[in-house]
Amino acid sequence: MSAAPLLSVENLDIAMRLPDGGRLPIVKDLSLTLQAGDTLGIVGESGSGKSLLSLAVMGLLPPAAIASGRILLEGRDLMALDDDGMSQVRGRRIGMIFQEPMTALNPAMTVGDQIAEGLVRHEKLSWKAAREAAVDLLDRVRIPDPRARARAYPHQMSGGQRQRVGIAIAVAMRPALMIADEPTTALDVTVQAEVLEILDDLCAREGMALMLISHDLGVIARMCARTLVLYAGRRMEEGDTRGVLTEPMNPYTRGLLRAVPRRRVDGAPLDTIPGTVPGFARLPEGCVFSDRCGDVVAACRAGEPAWTQPRPNRGVRCIRAQQEMPA
Amino acid sequence: MPAARRKSTGLRLATRPNLVIGGALVAFLLGIALVSLVWTPLPPTKMQIALKLKAPLEKGLFGTDHLGRDVASMLMAGAWNSLSIAVSAVALGAAVGTALGVTVAARRGLFEAVAMRANDVIFAFPPILSAMMLGALMGTGRGTAIIAIATFMVPVFARVTAGAAAQVWARDFILAARGAGKGVTRITIEHVLPNIANQIIVQVAIQLGLAILTEAGLSFLGLGMAPPAPTWGRMLADSQTYLGTAPWLALMPGLAIALTVFGFNMLGDGLRDLLDPREKGRT
Amino acid sequence: APKTNLVLGMNPEPQGLDPTIAAPVAIGQVTWQNVFEGLVAIDRTGKVVPQLAKSWDISADGLTYTFHLQEGVTFHDGEPFDSAAAKFSLDRARGKGSVNPQKRFFAAIDTIETPDASTLVLKLKTRNSSLLSWLGWPASVMLGPKSAADAKTKPIGTGPFKFVSWAKGDRVELAANPGYWNKAVKLGLDKVTFRFIGDPQAQAAALKSGDVDAFPEFAAPELMESFKGDEKLATVIGNTELKVVAGMNNARKPFSDKRVRQALMMAVDRTTVIEGAWSGLGQAIGSHYTPNDRGYIDTTGVHPYDPAKAKALLTEAGYPDGFSFTIKTPQMPYAPRSAEILQAMFAEIGVTMTIEPTEFPAKWVQDVFKGTDYDMTIVAHAEPMDLDIYARDPYYFNYKNPAFNDVLAKIEQTTDTAEQDKLYGEAQTILAEDVPALYLFVLPKLGVWNAKLRGLWENEPIPSNVLTEVHWEE
Amino acid sequence: MKTPLIDIRRLTRDYAGGGLFARPSLTRALDDLTMTVEAGTIHGIVGESGCGKSTLARILMALDRPTSGDVILDGASLFDLSPKELMRKRRDFQMVFQDPFGSLDPRQRVARIVAEPLHVLDEKPSRAAKRERVMAMLEAVGLNAAQAERYPHEFSGGQRQRIAIARALITEPKLVVADEAVSALDLSVQAQVLNLITRLKRERGVTFLFITHNLAVVDAVADQVGVMYRGRLVESGPARAVFERPLHPYTRVLADAEPSVTKFGRPPARPAPPAAALAAPLTHGPPGQGCAFLPRCPLAGPRCAAEAPVLRQVLPGRQTACHHAEQMLCAPA
Amino acid sequence: MTALLLRRSASLFLTLLAVSGLIFLVMQVLPGDPAAIMLGTSASPETLAALRHELGLDQPMLVRYLAWIGGLATGDLGTSTTYGVPVSGLIGERLAVTLPLALMAIGLSIAIALPLGVLSAARRNGPADYIAGFISQLFIAVPGFWVGLLLALVFAVKLGVMPSGGFPGWQAGFWPALQALVLPAIALALPQAGVLTRVTRSSVAEVLGEDFVRTARAKGLPKRAALWRHAVRNALVPVVTILGLQFTFLIAGAVLVENVFNLPGLGRLAYQALTQRDLVVMQDVVMLFAGLVILMNFLVDMSYLLLDPRLREARR
Numbered sequence A: 001m002s003a004a005p006l007l008s009v010e011n012l013d014i015a016m017r018l019p020d021g022g023r024l025p026i027v028k029d030l031s032l033t034l035q036a037g038d039t040l041g042i043v044g045e046s047g048s049g050k051s052l053l054s055l056a057v058m059g060l061l062p063p064a065a066i067a068s069g070r071i072l073l074e075g076r077d078l079m080a081l082d083d084d085g086m087s088q089v090r091g092r093r094i095g096m097i098f099q100e101p102m103t104a105l106n107p108a109m110t111v112g113d114q115i116a117e118g119l120v121r122h123e124k125l126s127w128k129a130a131r132e133a134a135v136d137l138l139d140r141v142r143i144p145d146p147r148a149r150a151r152a153y154p155h156q157m158s159g160g161q162r163q164r165v166g167i168a169i170a171v172a173m174r175p176a177l178m179i180a181d182e183p184t185t186a187l188d189v190t191v192q193a194e195v196l197e198i199l200d201d202l203c204a205r206e207g208m209a210l211m212l213i214s215h216d217l218g219v220i221a222r223m224c225a226r227t228l229v230l231y232a233g234r235r236m237e238e239g240d241t242r243g244v245l246t247e248p249m250n251p252y253t254r255g256l257l258r259a260v261p262r263r264r265v266d267g268a269p270l271d272t273i274p275g276t277v278p279g280f281a282r283l284p285e286g287c288v289f290s291d292r293c294g295d296v297v298a299a300c301r302a303g304e305p306a307w308t309q310p311r312p313n314r315g316v317r318c319i320r321a322q323q324e325m326p327a
Numbered sequence B: 001m002p003a004a005r006r007k008s009t010g011l012r013l014a015t016r017p018n019l020v021i022g023g024a025l026v027a028f029l030l031g032i033a034l035v036s037l038v039w040t041p042l043p044p045t046k047m048q049i050a051l052k053l054k055a056p057l058e059k060g061l062f063g064t065d066h067l068g069r070d071v072a073s074m075l076m077a078g079a080w081n082s083l084s085i086a087v088s089a090v091a092l093g094a095a096v097g098t099a100l101g102v103t104v105a106a107r108r109g110l111f112e113a114v115a116m117r118a119n120d121v122i123f124a125f126p127p128i129l130s131a132m133m134l135g136a137l138m139g140t141g142r143g144t145a146i147i148a149i150a151t152f153m154v155p156v157f158a159r160v161t162a163g164a165a166a167q168v169w170a171r172d173f174i175l176a177a178r179g180a181g182k183g184v185t186r187i188t189i190e191h192v193l194p195n196i197a198n199q200i201i202v203q204v205a206i207q208l209g210l211a212i213l214t215e216a217g218l219s220f221l222g223l224g225m226a227p228p229a230p231t232w233g234r235m236l237a238d239s240q241t242y243l244g245t246a247p248w249l250a251l252m253p254g255l256a257i258a259l260t261v262f263g264f265n266m267l268g269d270g271l272r273d274l275l276d277p278r279e280k281g282r283t
Numbered sequence C: 001a002p003k004t005n006l007v008l009g010m011n012p013e014p015q016g017l018d019p020t021i022a023a024p025v026a027i028g029q030v031t032w033q034n035v036f037e038g039l040v041a042i043d044r045t046g047k048v049v050p051q052l053a054k055s056w057d058i059s060a061d062g063l064t065y066t067f068h069l070q071e072g073v074t075f076h077d078g079e080p081f082d083s084a085a086a087k088f089s090l091d092r093a094r095g096k097g098s099v100n101p102q103k104r105f106f107a108a109i110d111t112i113e114t115p116d117a118s119t120l121v122l123k124l125k126t127r128n129s130s131l132l133s134w135l136g137w138p139a140s141v142m143l144g145p146k147s148a149a150d151a152k153t154k155p156i157g158t159g160p161f162k163f164v165s166w167a168k169g170d171r172v173e174l175a176a177n178p179g180y181w182n183k184a185v186k187l188g189l190d191k192v193t194f195r196f197i198g199d200p201q202a203q204a205a206a207l208k209s210g211d212v213d214a215f216p217e218f219a220a221p222e223l224m225e226s227f228k229g230d231e232k233l234a235t236v237i238g239n240t241e242l243k244v245v246a247g248m249n250n251a252r253k254p255f256s257d258k259r260v261r262q263a264l265m266m267a268v269d270r271t272t273v274i275e276g277a278w279s280g281l282g283q284a285i286g287s288h289y290t291p292n293d294r295g296y297i298d299t300t301g302v303h304p305y306d307p308a309k310a311k312a313l314l315t316e317a318g319y320p321d322g323f324s325f326t327i328k329t330p331q332m333p334y335a336p337r338s339a340e341i342l343q344a345m346f347a348e349i350g351v352t353m354t355i356e357p358t359e360f361p362a363k364w365v366q367d368v369f370k371g372t373d374y375d376m377t378i379v380a381h382a383e384p385m386d387l388d389i390y391a392r393d394p395y396y397f398n399y400k401n402p403a404f405n406d407v408l409a410k411i412e413q414t415t416d417t418a419e420q421d422k423l424y425g426e427a428q429t430i431l432a433e434d435v436p437a438l439y440l441f442v443l444p445k446l447g448v449w450n451a452k453l454r455g456l457w458e459n460e461p462i463p464s465n466v467l468t469e470v471h472w473e474e
Numbered sequence D: 001m002k003t004p005l006i007d008i009r010r011l012t013r014d015y016a017g018g019g020l021f022a023r024p025s026l027t028r029a030l031d032d033l034t035m036t037v038e039a040g041t042i043h044g045i046v047g048e049s050g051c052g053k054s055t056l057a058r059i060l061m062a063l064d065r066p067t068s069g070d071v072i073l074d075g076a077s078l079f080d081l082s083p084k085e086l087m088r089k090r091r092d093f094q095m096v097f098q099d100p101f102g103s104l105d106p107r108q109r110v111a112r113i114v115a116e117p118l119h120v121l122d123e124k125p126s127r128a129a130k131r132e133r134v135m136a137m138l139e140a141v142g143l144n145a146a147q148a149e150r151y152p153h154e155f156s157g158g159q160r161q162r163i164a165i166a167r168a169l170i171t172e173p174k175l176v177v178a179d180e181a182v183s184a185l186d187l188s189v190q191a192q193v194l195n196l197i198t199r200l201k202r203e204r205g206v207t208f209l210f211i212t213h214n215l216a217v218v219d220a221v222a223d224q225v226g227v228m229y230r231g232r233l234v235e236s237g238p239a240r241a242v243f244e245r246p247l248h249p250y251t252r253v254l255a256d257a258e259p260s261v262t263k264f265g266r267p268p269a270r271p272a273p274p275a276a277a278l279a280a281p282l283t284h285g286p287p288g289q290g291c292a293f294l295p296r297c298p299l300a301g302p303r304c305a306a307e308a309p310v311l312r313q314v315l316p317g318r319q320t321a322c323h324h325a326e327q328m329l330c331a332p333a
Numbered sequence E: 001m002t003a004l005l006l007r008r009s010a011s012l013f014l015t016l017l018a019v020s021g022l023i024f025l026v027m028q029v030l031p032g033d034p035a036a037i038m039l040g041t042s043a044s045p046e047t048l049a050a051l052r053h054e055l056g057l058d059q060p061m062l063v064r065y066l067a068w069i070g071g072l073a074t075g076d077l078g079t080s081t082t083y084g085v086p087v088s089g090l091i092g093e094r095l096a097v098t099l100p101l102a103l104m105a106i107g108l109s110i111a112i113a114l115p116l117g118v119l120s121a122a123r124r125n126g127p128a129d130y131i132a133g134f135i136s137q138l139f140i141a142v143p144g145f146w147v148g149l150l151l152a153l154v155f156a157v158k159l160g161v162m163p164s165g166g167f168p169g170w171q172a173g174f175w176p177a178l179q180a181l182v183l184p185a186i187a188l189a190l191p192q193a194g195v196l197t198r199v200t201r202s203s204v205a206e207v208l209g210e211d212f213v214r215t216a217r218a219k220g221l222p223k224r225a226a227l228w229r230h231a232v233r234n235a236l237v238p239v240v241t242i243l244g245l246q247f248t249f250l251i252a253g254a255v256l257v258e259n260v261f262n263l264p265g266l267g268r269l270a271y272q273a274l275t276q277r278d279l280v281v282m283q284d285v286v287m288l289f290a291g292l293v294i295l296m297n298f299l300v301d302m303s304y305l306l307l308d309p310r311l312r313e314a315r316r
């Protein structure tokens, strides 16, 4: 049976409503598909709309955001679901780990209860059983002395510990799709490795699909079979991770790779992408990256380059990539 | 950018019914209060006993009271008296109470213990008692009424702000400000107050209504403004026994008070939304 | 059978129930003639009638009063009432540590003798024509030597009703006294509840809902109208002794000038004051005397309402542009209302009056009554026939008129009632002419009670709720 | 040798834990930590989550007081200063917080937030000068002037962190404690910020205490590095040398765990640490016997259980707290 | 914990002592002589002196103060000068009315305000919010004694289903006594509910913007559950603050409503004692108020600790 893909996002646009009544488009014409067990990495400049994309999938966009397009989970249009319907999907079918460990937890509830809560709600566990399960989950995310820590409040934990609690909340119900929005930003490398291991495990053993947002290309390389590069709300490049990271076709991807921190023996500064991210209100004409791109030509400014698929499993938005493509 | 901001002010107002309605109401009331200083349809204290207890429109816009005075004129003059007392009292109470509250939240320790207990003591005195004390000490009149009302608002504001401020003090940006070398006072002014402004504004709006009503109680005891100066509160108190025979006497000041409270509350809501940057994107 | 219980509403709650140790009128309104009785009593017309003294003789020089007491009378606790008890009561009231609010009543008494158990002899230092009527007052009632100390909370008297209970702040309950000495009295009630309700609206609601059967002294004249349509309720407007008087500090300028006082009096239109302050229910007076007092003469025409003349008089007195002063008004409803009207009327003749609300009784007594630190005040004088206050020194009016004092002294010396009445008329005329205070009106007694209720006093020669004759009609 | 800018001496910080109704417990966040930071260097601190890095930062900023121990900053003991002296001193040390969301006042515009520390300057700059400095600083961290009038909630996490960095750098302090300052930043901005930091060090002699768990970042900018484990310093030395040739097994674990753009997919299976290691409570008592890293250590021997290793010099400029440092020296990296 | 309790008790004791001193001083400053008030206007100076002596008013201030607090310490509240009965009994009777009344009113106002405020915050700027806002503003704007009059008019006079006022006492049976308190409780509760609604709304609205509410939603909690389980609890600190203030207000300041319903409550006792200058009762009642306020604040402070674990740690 050629089942519908687990997640398919079609032509998603997200705009923010402005106080004066205007709209500021952020995410433009974004499409992606994810099969069960797939691991997709999303990288991109800060503010490029990665979090908005994940929130759109969760149906938790801020009130000021307006989304259009389609988001299908196993063929069901999530955007057509009401809140109760979405509640059945959230947590259970799609779990989410948030970027912000410090504010994402309820300060007035013990972490154990915050983990247990979803289980009580969806798995119909008793609180006692759910709390037991929460202790196990804390253990699984490598929190030492989980039984005692389950009774701690978020403010009593370090940032990393809180983030692991966030992960425990998200994996509690073994969702089919996990959206992890920079889940390891606040973690040290050993714990990061462990957490990535946990996520890897869930994907491998339970066929969980993973949408991992990170700007750490190392993490992406470690975790994801495929990678999507976003810039200013647009897909810039997509393909298998190894291909994207070793043979980037888009100048932005190349810029990113050059900016990966490494020791410079000569003491020279690290490579950066020149300029700053333009505000969404004043994106350049044509290609959104054109004003920072080293390889820019006049045609880049003429119109937004189309999304092309030069190879199977590889997509890119750059006229130079098209031009350089062998016929 | 600032230019663009300014241009859209009109648009932004249109999306804020609270602010518009509240602002308009308050402006209207203040306008009336100011006009009453130079003009009322009849002198508000002019009695025509022969024309007493006439229904609205039968004599004057809102009828006459038990001494034949023009209710509409009294309402106008009352607007000035009531609003000036209520606004000054709340301003005073809120200022002192908030100052106390934020200081308590900032200093804690012994100061907190002493200040909050002192607060308790003030609050323990029934308002009437403290009002009478004040009356005994400084005579009666507008000033006494203002201070008496403010006195019992101090603990209210102190408590509300102390609680809210303590929560703000627990946030990280306070740490950043301390790291920047800011003292307790500066942090309080620059960070704590703006972040608790919401709750203060809501309280101010609520307490304004209460202040008007309290002034009525004080006038009743002879601690408010001396007659014949009309205040809404006293009009309400005086009209109590006419509820059955001349309902408009109670209805008019009652409505005026309700409108004022409503107006200030709306304005408070609107201001709060306006001041809260996070609200800006919402409709 | 008709009902035999009564719920009677009152406004201020009495603070304590012994009328011989505290002043509030409410004490007498619960206990006088119901629980406690005097040697003599004052009846519903204001006449002195025998009570525990069945008769008396007054010596020709007026210095010896011999009372013949009722026999076989006992207090509710069984203690007998005899001349010893009577002497005890009077000594308690006039003795050294006495806190009787009317101690002056007994000042004239020199000695008290009890030749036998049923005879009481009072020897006076000076003649005193008021003594007999004073002995009828609540402050002069008879208490038992054993029970007197606790009478404040547990009143025990000789009256037709016994004290049962007092729920402070809410009610006092009385029950008929089966062993009442006066067999001529047929009580119509066996249980009486006094309920204390302060708010006029609440009073009205209680009456309309039937929670209270009677309010002999209803508080708000403007609400009387609302009972008119109610067939179940009867409204009765009677007389009281409550004279609303705007007293002036006669020792202070400009009130020390008679012309000024007269001008102010002429600036006042009493009818309008009554209309505005008390819904037209009340009677204008021209001096400190009510129409139900003996020897009353109408003095309202002495200084009739005449603003033009008032202004002329002021000019004559040296105030062509008027002057300014302050009136200290207590918070009882009649006072600020009347004051506001006076304020407007004075304004007509160019006099500016500032109203300063003054808490009653505490601050008023201190500032005005004791301190005489005031220009003008306004208060209702409750005591009947209290003309003598204008002769007292000190008294808050600071009024000094030897001619007036002479008249009063003559009254005291005279036993001939016709002569007395004539002298009272003279005294009234002097006050009306001199205007030591602005005489405004007598407060009416606004009675509202169940239409089937009979026997309550319509008038109030003395503040009271005498229940002896009260009964329900079928 | 010149005196170090910061001299941290036997710093210990205990947190009283336990709730209102629970039994009180003690968490030792810093355990007898001693280290020095030379002026004009970038000194990296790495270590696992919860090892006390932020606690150290707070104490250095005089926002918190140690249970025992002392910090000598620029020759003066930080905790002996009068409040006034401390206030003046604050311009010399600034901090960038780990949490870019909580550390910005939601009710203030960016320009105001960034200008905040300026008030400790002796000569108060004029409004215009202030503004100019703020704008320059914003440019320097890769934000544009238009954004100065916005509120923090209008920015993404990375953008907010740049605001926080701008705020820390505006007084041109001698020392900046950067607690996870770049972990929320995307690569190109991270590179910009790192360049900015190196430039500030080079051109203005600013000293950075650079706390991070990202070894690559430390490796890229730090001159010196200290590795912390459970409240203690377990290794220190020149950054390059430490990562190339770790002298403590924990440093080795760290280096191994670092993901890299050149390592695709799941790394070869490593022996999982024994369960006991993870169960060991972070709340540990007073320094007891044995090495804290013992349960996770591949080199653990009997001595490690009996005797807590102290920090000692093994090579010139390199210190470690491991009984087996020599063994590591010989083993292939 | 015990140390904490000890410290709190010590501070409590000192506070009460300070309060007692202040109260006593205030009583002395009040104009009006209790004896003069009791004896009315006809009393002679020696009568007055006699009464002053009987009441102990002629003693030095310090002696009277010490006698008073000495009595307090041994549970003897003294004897009312006007009623002539022990104050303890007087206060006890009044508390039996006022306490249940205040509790009912508070319960009622919570029952109205919490759902209304939360609903308002959850549907911010929607029609429900505007309606709830209007209702709460109406409650605030209309004075309680007015509501009382209206209620009495409708339920006692027109319908006759409730007593128009007065209090039969608990010995008259639980139900009649309770019935007498229902209308006054409503009259008291509505304005309080109005205030509470607004505080709840603004506080909940604030918390709803926090990230952890989003986390809760991401777990799959429906809006309502996220609202009640996560947002409301974190929004309760200001609500509880107001609640504490209201409770003490209800006990001490409900004179008007007690008047309208003719209830023998503490507020009226205080007012009566004040006008009669029954200083003994005054002192004791105000002392009781102070004690209640302090107790209430203690409870509010404790509830902060329950509600917000972050506040449990001593800061700095």
Ligand SMILES: Nc1ncnc2c1ncn2[C@@H]1O[C@H](COP(=O)(O)OP(=O)(O)OP(=O)(O)O)[C@@H](O)[C@H]1O
Binding pocket: A016, A026, A044, A045, A046, A047, A048, A049, A050, A051, A052, A053, A062, A064, A099, A280, B281, D153, D154, D155, D156, D157, D158, D159, D186
């Ligand atoms: N509530 C909001 N109001 C206005 N603009 C917003 C709001 N939330 C996000 N934005 C804008 O939308 C854009 C995308 O934000 P988003 O949080 O998705 O970025 P991101 O890719 O997740 O960045 P980061 O890597 O820093 O987390 C940003 O430019 C941000 O400024």
Ligand SMILES: Nc1ncnc2c1ncn2[C@@H]1O[C@H](COP(=O)(O)OP(=O)(O)OP(=O)(O)O)[C@@H](O)[C@H]1O
Binding pocket: A155, A156, A157, A158, A159, A160, A161, A186, A188, D015, D016, D017, D027, D028, D029, D048, D049, D050, D051, D052, D053, D054, D055, D056, D098, D282, E313
């Ligand atoms: N206020 C506190 N009360 C109790 N324990 C605390 C408190 N703050 C921190 N801790 C504990 O102290 C230890 C060190 O915390 P710290 O925040 O310094 O760690 P960190 O190294 O900064 O971690 P991360 O990298 O995760 O931010 C942790 O075990 C933490 O749980």
Ligand SMILES: [Mg+2]
Binding pocket: A050, A051, A052, A099, A181, D156, D157
């Ligand atoms: Mg993001």
Ligand SMILES: [Mg+2]
Binding pocket: A158, A159, D050, D053, D054, D055, D098, D179
């Ligand atoms: Mg940290």
